[in-house]
Amino acid sequence: MTSSQIRLILCLNLLVLVVLAGCTPAQQIAAFDGERAYQLLKFQVDLGPRYPGSSGHKAAHEMIFGYLKKYASTVETQEFRVQATNDSEPLVLKNIIALFDSKAKGNKDYVLLAAHWDTRPTADCEVTAEDQKKPILGANDGASGTAVLLEMARVLHHRKPPIGVVMVFFDGEDYGPTSERMFLGSRYFAENLERSISSVGKSVNIRYGVLLDMVGDRNLMIYREGHSVDAAPEVVDKVWTAADELGYGKYFGREVKYTIEDDHVPLIKAGIKCIDVIDFDYAAWHTLDDTPDKCSPKSLQIVGRVVERVIYSEKP
Numbered sequence: 001m002t003s004s005q006i007r008l009i010l011c012l013n014l015l016v017l018v019v020l021a022g023c024t025p026a027q028q029i030a031a032f033d034g035e036r037a038y039q040l041l042k043f044q045v046d047l048g049p050r051y052p053g054s055s056g057h058k059a060a061h062e063m064i065f066g067y068l069k070k071y072a073s074t075v076e077t078q079e080f081r082v083q084a085t086n087d088s089e090p091l092v093l094k095n096i097i098a099l100f101d102s103k104a105k106g107n108k109d110y111v112l113l114a115a116h117w118d119t120r121p122t123a124d125c126e127v128t129a130e131d132q133k134k135p136i137l138g139a140n141d142g143a144s145g146t147a148v149l150l151e152m153a154r155v156l157h158h159r160k161p162p163i164g165v166v167m168v169f170f171d172g173e174d175y176g177p178t179s180e181r182m183f184l185g186s187r188y189f190a191e192n193l194e195r196s197i198s199s200v201g202k203s204v205n206i207r208y209g210v211l212l213d214m215v216g217d218r219n220l221m222i223y224r225e226g227h228s229v230d231a232a233p234e235v236v237d238k239v240w241t242a243a244d245e246l247g248y249g250k251y252f253g254r255e256v257k258y259t260i261e262d263d264h265v266p267l268i269k270a271g272i273k274c275i276d277v278i279d280f281d282y283a284a285w286h287t288l289d290d291t292p293d294k295c296s297p298k299s300l301q302i303v304g305r306v307v308e309r310v311i312y313s314e315k316p
Contacts, residue, residue, distance in 0.1 A: 032155050032308045034301025040067075040147040041139060041216060041300065042292050044117075049135035050142065051121035052091045052172060061094050064117060064169055067150055071157035072098035072167070074200045080188050082172065084181060095185045096169040098153065099200040103160035104316040108202075110164035111311060112209035112272065113152065115145025116173030116185065116263055124177060125286035139292045140282060142174065144216030148304045155308060163314040166197070166204060170263050173213075179261060186263035190270035208235045209274030210310070211264040215303040216295035217279045220251050222303075226259025228275035231268040235275045242309040248302050277303065 047063065048056035061077070068075040075098040081090040096117070099110075119138030126132045149167050156165055172184030189196045197204050215222070228236050243252040258280050267274040284290040 032304035034297035037147045037151040037300040038297035041143045044143040050119045068098045071153040073101045074099040076199045093171040098167040100156040100165040102164040108205045110166045110204045112166045114168045114211045116170040117146045120174040140216045145212035186266045190266035193270045211276045213278040218296035220299040223253035223257035225276045232273035243306045
């Protein structure tokens with residue numbers, strides 16, 4: 001065992017102790033917990049910027065993969081390469097795909113839950129040219145969606161859902177600087193959809209998908225997104241209804257405020273009814289201020305509980 005593997009095991013064990021602190025045994029296997037998700041968010045940020053090629057990127061992949069191994073039925077890394085510029089070495093990117101079986105044996109229907117785990121290598125919304133060249137920590141833009149899915153993995157493990165769940169953690173969503181060099185992981189996954197799904201070793205029918213992006217804003221307000229409403233209005237209604245049922249309706253605006261290019265678009269083009277759950281009113285977006293103090297356990301819990309409600313309300 002290498003020294004890096006030993007450090008990773010120690011870090012994962014420490015993380016488990018942190019998120020379990022103060023919880024009774026019953027709470028440890030109960031519903032989605034926003035405080036646990038927040039600790040998972042901070043743990044990612046503590047690894048540093050997580051853009052492809054960075055040390056933080058390597059550490060984050062090991063952390064996410066190792067965490068999922070504890071809870072998923074199957075977890076695989078989908079590695080691929082992208083030529084970022086004509087004179088550079090290809091970027092090595094890694095989507096992480098995890099499968100959670102349902103309690104109904106033989107059920108091939110699955111819901112896809114997705115987030116991106118990489119961070120922006122340039123803070124291009126900063127004021128000064130010098131700061132614009134620096135990488136961001138991505139507490140909300142990257143770590144929040146990933147944290148919600150990782151906490152959901154624990155829930156799915158302890159309480160088998162009525163329908164299967166495929167989780168995909170996309171790499172290269174935020175590489176940039178232009179849109180041609182963004183959404184790299186979701187594009188690769190979607191363009192190789194049959195092979196991507198079969199990598200987890202099962203024949204899976206994706207009923208619909210939900211993408212989580214920037215869902216940790218402490219001033220949470222999520223509006224319906226344009227591409228989502230056009231491609232999958234029934235899925236949007238399903239999520240917003242779940243929010244209303246849980247008493248979270250005030251955090252989910254009824255109107256369409258933004259139409260956003262995000263990881264859900266390649267999935268839609270590949271034939272998956274996928275929506276984007278995103279709070280795009282975030283002042284720290286693509287700046288050095290995208291840090292954990294701009295996020296909150298409450299916001300993560302709201303989003304996590306809504307997704308949990310959607311999954312456990314499904315019929316086999």
